[in-house]
Amino acid sequence: MKREELADLTVLLAVVEEGNFTRAAVRLGISQSAVSHTIRRLEAALGFRALNRTSRSVSLTDMGEKLIASLRPGLAQIEERIEELRSIGDRPSGLVRITASLAAVRAILWPVMTEISRDYPDIQIEINTNSRLSDLAEGRFDAAVRLAEMVGPDLIAVPVGPAVAMAAVASPDYLAGRGVPEHPDELARHDCIVMRFGANTAPYDWEFEGRGEEIVRKVSGPFIFNESELCIRAALEGFGIAYIPLPEVETEIADGRLQRVLADWCEPFEGFHLCYSSRRQMSSALRIVIDRLRYRIAGT
Incomplete structure (x- = not known):
């Protein structure tokens, strides 16, 4: 393989990791048109199409996936060696x-x-x-x-x-209308703001510890988010109970916009x-x- 084709492979890897040509161009410090030209040149040299392109995104073809799978370990070794030399x-x-x-x-x-x-x-x-x-x-x-x-x-x-400790919190208006839970089992009667950490993972089950018991509860409610800030916003607007690390909601608890519940079931953890x-x-x-x-x- 020619030296310039090796450089083109790094551009392909950047496009794959960033998910589109624009972000890859920003990361590499070159223009989007230069990225597009490089990919076309590389595919011509390889003799097969490495990427499927749409107006919104790019994805690897079957041949592209095989190429990237073989490419990553070698580039990782090169990067590690460079970092090792830098550390000297x-x-x-x-x-x-x-x-x-x-x-x-x-x-x-x-x-x-x-x-x-x-x-x-x-x-x-x-x-x-x-x-x-x-x-x-x-x-x-x-x-x-x-x-x-x-x-x-x-x-x-x-x-x-x-x-840190977790905090189950809700707005005072929500609790006034639905009641204050005093045991994790009572969450089954409440709307809960759910977290899902990954698109292909199950929603997060709420874990409690207190009074000599460890309890895990599956919860449900009107929203599922992957960011705690959205859970906090939903709780502030009265949509249910959120389960958030305490430091993230201390201000809202202090100023009365959120009320903490089940505090004696939320022991600190690493x-x-x-x-x-x-x-x-x-x-x-x-x-x-x-x-x-x-x-x-x-x-x-």
Whole structure:
């Protein structure tokens, strides 16, 4: 394969990962027309069509899927070697890609990432906000911020925040009309705002612990969301009870717009962790991110 065709393959991979030509062009720092031209040239050289194109999106053909499956491991090895060589230098540099929920970005990531950017101008940080539990290898992420219970067994997890508790909350008007539940079993008589973390995953079952019992309840209601902010908005507007990490609704509880219920059934649990693969060579930039994010108990 010619050298320019190898470069064209990186453009194809960017289009596949970003889902369309426009976002791939932004990521690569070139024009959309240049991306389109590169893909056409690559397909002509390959002798087969790699992408199906519509007016709104692109997807891989069968041959394209086989090509990408064989391409990714090699490019990953090249990237890891480059990062390894970078880490030899005195100045940490390179791109760190992190996936996290918007709530985790606001509470955990953003304050620290801005400090890193000021202290290490050669480090570039990409943050992908998604409540879906993205696969790190599939999404080519270096790390993810997840609650401890959602960290996979093949990942290293570093605590980046204190213990948290869930909060079942609803508007005062809703509770005035429907009553205040005092036991998780009573949720069956209430409208609940449901979370689904991924398009192909089951809705999240609400977990409670208290009075020596552990209870898991399937709930239902008028809405299913994949972002906690929408759950909070629905609760504020009186559509039912939402089940949200307490830090995300402390302001609304304090000002009386939301009322907490079942508080004695919501024991604190391990909070957010930064997780990353144990099998991947760690870059100097990722080392900085991990060290800065690592949660330290006051006084230690």
